[in-house]
Amino acid sequence: MSARKGKQPAEGKASPLTSEEQMVFDALRRIGKKVGQDELEEKITDLDAETLMRTVQSLVSKQYVDFLATKSGEARFLARDMEEVAKTSGLSSDERIIYQLIKGVGSKGIWIKDIKSRSNIHQKNVNDGVKLLEKKGIIKTVKSVKQPTKKLYMLMDIEPSVELTGGAWYTDQEMDTDFIDQISEQIHKYIIKNSLPRQPTAIYSSTQTYPTARSIHNFIRKSRITTVDLSLGDVQSLLDRLEFDGKVVKQMKIGGASTFIDRMETDEDEDEDEDEDEVVMDLESEGWMYRALREASGTMSGREERVVGNEWTQMPCGKCPVFQFCTEDGPVNPANCEYFKKWLEI
Amino acid sequence: MSKNTARLCGYLLAEHFGNFVEKVGLVLLNRGRSSLREIDQKAKISLRLVRESLFVLLQHNLVTFWEHTEGSRLVPYYQLEVQNVLMLDRYPTYIKVVMDQYGEEAADIVAETLRQGRINMEHIKQWKGWSDNPKEAEMYPVKQAISELIDNRFMTIVSFLDAHSRNDRHMADTKEAFAKAGLNPNASDKKKINIQLADKWQEEDGDYVEAQTGEKRKRAMVVKDFEGNKRHAGDANDVFAAGNSYRVNFERFHIYLRTDDVAKFAAQRINPAAGAIMKNFLRRAEDRPALCKTQTETEFVRSVKPPDDVELLVEGDAGANRLLEYMEWLADGSEGFLKKKGELYCCPIRDVVTRLKQQVIESIIVERFSEDHKRIWRILLMKEKLDEKQVAKFAMVPIKEARRCLFDLHNAGFAFIQDVPRTADHATTKTFFLFYICIRTTSHQLVESGYRTLANLKQRRAKEIFARKLLLEKSERTDVVDGEGSLSVGELRQLDILGEVIKRLRSSEMRMDRMMLIFRDY
Numbered sequence: 001m002s003a004r005k006g007k008q009p010a011e012g013k014a015s016p017l018t019s020e021e022q023m024v025f026d027a028l029r030r031i032g033k034k035v036g037q038d039e040l041e042e043k044i045t046d047l048d049a050e051t052l053m054r055t056v057q058s059l060v061s062k063q064y065v066d067f068l069a070t071k072s073g074e075a076r077f078l079a080r081d082m083e084e085v086a087k088t089s090g091l092s093s094d095e096r097i098i099y100q101l102i103k104g105v106g107s108k109g110i111w112i113k114d115i116k117s118r119s120n121i122h123q124k125n126v127n128d129g130v131k132l133l134e135k136k137g138i139i140k141t142v143k144s145v146k147q148p149t150k151k152l153y154m155l156m157d158i159e160p161s162v163e164l165t166g167g168a169w170y171t172d173q174e175m176d177t178d179f180i181d182q183i184s185e186q187i188h189k190y191i192i193k194n195s196l197p198r199q200p201t202a203i204y205s206s207t208q209t210y211p212t213a214r215s216i217h218n219f220i221r222k223s224r225i226t227t228v229d230l231s232l233g234d235v236q237s238l239l240d241r242l243e244f245d246g247k248v249v250k251q252m253k254i255g256g257a258s259t260f261i262d263r264m265e266t267d268e269d270e271d272e273d274e275d276e277d278e279v280v281m282d283l284e285s286e287g288w289m290y291r292a293l294r295e296a297s298g299t300m301s302g303r304e305e306r307v308v309g310n311e312w313t314q315m316p317c318g319k320c321p322v323f324q325f326c327t328e329d330g331p332v333n334p335a336n337c338e339y340f341k342k343w344l345e346i
Numbered sequence: 347m348s349k350n351t352a353r354l355c356g357y358l359l360a361e362h363f364g365n366f367v368e369k370v371g372l373v374l375l376n377r378g379r380s381s382l383r384e385i386d387q388k389a390k391i392s393l394r395l396v397r398e399s400l401f402v403l404l405q406h407n408l409v410t411f412w413e414h415t416e417g418s419r420l421v422p423y424y425q426l427e428v429q430n431v432l433m434l435d436r437y438p439t440y441i442k443v444v445m446d447q448y449g450e451e452a453a454d455i456v457a458e459t460l461r462q463g464r465i466n467m468e469h470i471k472q473w474k475g476w477s478d479n480p481k482e483a484e485m486y487p488v489k490q491a492i493s494e495l496i497d498n499r500f501m502t503i504v505s506f507l508d509a510h511s512r513n514d515r516h517m518a519d520t521k522e523a524f525a526k527a528g529l530n531p532n533a534s535d536k537k538k539i540n541i542q543l544a545d546k547w548q549e550e551d552g553d554y555v556e557a558q559t560g561e562k563r564k565r566a567m568v569v570k571d572f573e574g575n576k577r578h579a580g581d582a583n584d585v586f587a588a589g590n591s592y593r594v595n596f597e598r599f600h601i602y603l604r605t606d607d608v609a610k611f612a613a614q615r616i617n618p619a620a621g622a623i624m625k626n627f628l629r630r631a632e633d634r635p636a637l638c639k640t641q642t643e644t645e646f647v648r649s650v651k652p653p654d655d656v657e658l659l660v661e662g663d664a665g666a667n668r669l670l671e672y673m674e675w676l677a678d679g680s681e682g683f684l685k686k687k688g689e690l691y692c693c694p695i696r697d698v699v700t701r702l703k704q705q706v707i708e709s710i711i712v713e714r715f716s717e718d719h720k721r722i723w724r725i726l727l728m729k730e731k732l733d734e735k736q737v738a739k740f741a742m743v744p745i746k747e748a749r750r751c752l753f754d755l756h757n758a759g760f761a762f763i764q765d766v767p768r769t770a771d772h773a774t775t776k777t778f779f780l781f782y783i784c785i786r787t788t789s790h791q792l793v794e795s796g797y798r799t800l801a802n803l804k805q806r807r808a809k810e811i812f813a814r815k816l817l818l819e820k821s822e823r824t825d826v827v828d829g830e831g832s833l834s835v836g837e838l839r840q841l842d843i844l845g846e847v848i849k850r851l852r853s854s855e856m857r858m859d860r861m862m863l864i865f866r867d868y
Contacts, residue, residue, distance in 0.1 A: 169742065174744070175744045197661040198661065200617075201619065201657075202659035202661045203659070203660055203661070204662045205665075205671055206674045208661075208663070237742060241721070244725050245717065246708065251679070294616070310706065310712075311854070311857035311858050312710060312858060312861055317799040317803075318714065319713070323795070333805070334801075334802035334805040334806045335805060335809040340802075340806050344806075
């Protein structure tokens with residue numbers, strides 16, 4: 001293959017290590033994270049600094065260790081796992097650069113043109129390299145929901161980021177509006193159940209508490225409405241959507257003990273898997289309560305009367321497609337209007 | 347003024363006053379302020395008819411005049427009060443309000459006043475068929491009703507000021523005040539004059555004015571004009587003084603109807619009890635503002651009379667004061683019917699009216715388009731300026747769908763675009779297009795559409811009647827009315843159909859007018 005240059009280890013088989021190299025490699029594997037030169041010297045006291053650095057250098061060139069530079073230019077080393085070493089051992093230098101770039105972007109994926117511009121490798125070599133890596137099962141292509149025609153490359157074992165897949169709301173690169181509608185409806189029903197007084201013409205006292213984003217999230221997890229794992233942020237988006245629909249209103253939570261949350265928390269194991277992101281969102285998810293509006297609940301109020309209705313749209317002109325074109329004596333006019341004729345048929 | 351408004355005014359004048367008045371009205375509409383001579387030239391009817399038409403229009407407060415000096419002569423110029431013309435179709439609503447509030451006698455008086463433009467006791471004597479010197483007992487119910495209507499400002503004593511438009515009066519006052527102030531009034535003089543003028547105008551409009559001592563000055567009609575003017579001799583302090591005429595005060599009706607609509611809105615959003623409380627709250631404050639549109643909020647009060655016929659139901663940990671619970675609920679941020687300051691409440695009526703408008707716009711959007719459109723409109727309402735990607739994200743719809751909805755809303759005048767160019771060449775690819783909504787502009791457009799719709803309904807009604815003209819003429823023939831001739835079954839059926847069609851068109855006109863009330867007059 002023309003792209004291959006220089007001395008390369010045999011494909012699929014890692015170069016053998018010397019005993020010193022093996023020792024340093026094992027030490028790096030044990031550390032399991034990026035380390036700088038100073039730290040490495042502290043950990044490995046058997047070798048003097050110069051030998052240690054030479055050994056690390058050799059490990060880097062044999063593809064056993066990643067060499068990474070921080071923004072300040074400081075060197076950092078990270079041991080690769082053996083599987084990766086085996087996979088990448090037979091790559092040419094161009095392929096290795098491409099591999100490094102693809103690995104570097106993680107779950108975001110990288111476009112082939114970006115690989116070319118960042119690596120400065122000839123287009124043909126990039127194409128060949130990518131093809132080979134794909135054939136070997138080292139990388140895969142994914143498509144983003146934002147740009148469905150653009151192919152992005154990422155490592156085989158990495159899950160595409162939410163940005164690419166669109167998160168819980170996307171199925172096969174398309175927004176699943178039916179799913180969104182169904183889940184919103186369930187949430188709306190839940191809020192109606194927990195926020196409207198039993199008597200249709202009563203209100204709740206001002207000390208009453210209503211569901212919060214977190215309690216609704218718990219409800220969805222417990223009730224197993226969906227097999228899709230919805231995050232607290234997803235639930236928050238649905239609640240915002242219901243608010244935009246004018247079906248629920250947001251109310252600032254009153255301070256002090258909240259009976260609703262207490263009730264919700266008594267029968268469940270709260271937050272066992274809470275991560276840092278969710279802690280940050282606490283204010284958003286706990287600071288607001290959601291209550292349903294009666295008009296949106298339909299039968300709850302039992303009253304059919306509308307405040308003002310839409311008098312205009314009840315007659316032909318309100319929905320007329322040629323309303324602006326219609327004039328007193330033009331070709332389209334109220335006297336010969338077909339919509340009026342239909343409307344006035346008795 | 348738009349073409350639609352002119353068209354509707356023409357129909358309204360023709361319907362209520364006939365073709366001659368319509369002609370004079372249309373001249374004034376199309377030409378603007380004109381002298382008698384100019385109207386005569388354009389209207390193409392005899393001078394006598396022009397004079398009589400103008401008299402009718404002046405009598406009904408549909409035309410005002412102002413005298414301009416031309417050489418040594420004072421020439422009156424006439425102008426049509428378009429806003430008053432547009433009220434012509436609302437008269438049944440006004441009569442119904444009085445009927446509900448003050449009973450049949452008062453409703454009759456208001457109906458007669460609306461029919462005549464203005465009435466006085468002499469006219470009432472003729473209308474009621476009283477003798478020249480009627481007994482006090484005979485006059486009592488009528489006088490009682492008139493006093494009540496005037497006390498509550500549904501009717502008002504005709505003032506000399508009514509013959510001039512508000513703008514003319516204000517301009518003349520300003521001119522006079524500045525002439526008095528000397529050659530070069532400085533900034534503080536100007537400020538003082540403007541404050542005095544604003545005070546005077548407020549008083550003329552019949553608004554409550556806070557006196558500088560903090561005491562409430564009693565609302566008083568402007569008596570000055572009566573004193574020096576023998577032609578309009580009358581007394582504003584004595585309702586039944588000789589020479590007094592009475593007319594209907596539309597603004598007061600609008601305030602009344604606004605209370606009803608806000609109460610209905612609260613009842614629909616919360617419950618009937620909340621609606622009843624809002625009604626009591628606003629009814630009590632109704633006599634304060636002179637003009638419906640200028641009021642921003644009511645006065646702060648501690649509490650309100652609880653409604654008599656509705657039970658105040660509260661679930662949960664309610665204290666003894668259920669009314670307070672309701673007031674708190676109405677003052678809650680997500681409802682916003684009331685505003686709270688310490689222990690006191692007021693109604694931010696302007697904001698509530700805006701929400702009422704929003705609600706009507708939302709219902710129009712749902713009916714014309716879809717729930718998705720409504721959601722997107724509300725997103726723009728709450729988040730202000732957004733581009734289509736952000737809208738799609740908030741609305742949780744595919745971007746194509748969001749774009750389609752946004753353009754539907756934009757084309758129908760519910761959403762607007764602002765472009766923010768990133769480069770000086772305004773290239774479309776390098777420009778952000780932000781969508782936003784403006785309730786005010788949308789309201790104006792809806793009012794315009796309303797005028798067009800009302801004119802369409804009237805034109806269609808005229809066409810329906812014209813199509814069955816012969817049949818109608820036959821049905822009104824004396825022999826048919828007396829039962830000598832008769833109509834065939836088919837003709838009777840046609841008459842029934844016509845009746846139904848007219849009823850449907852008329853009721854649509856009335857309902858449309860309620861929408862106009864919200865967008866134009868509240």
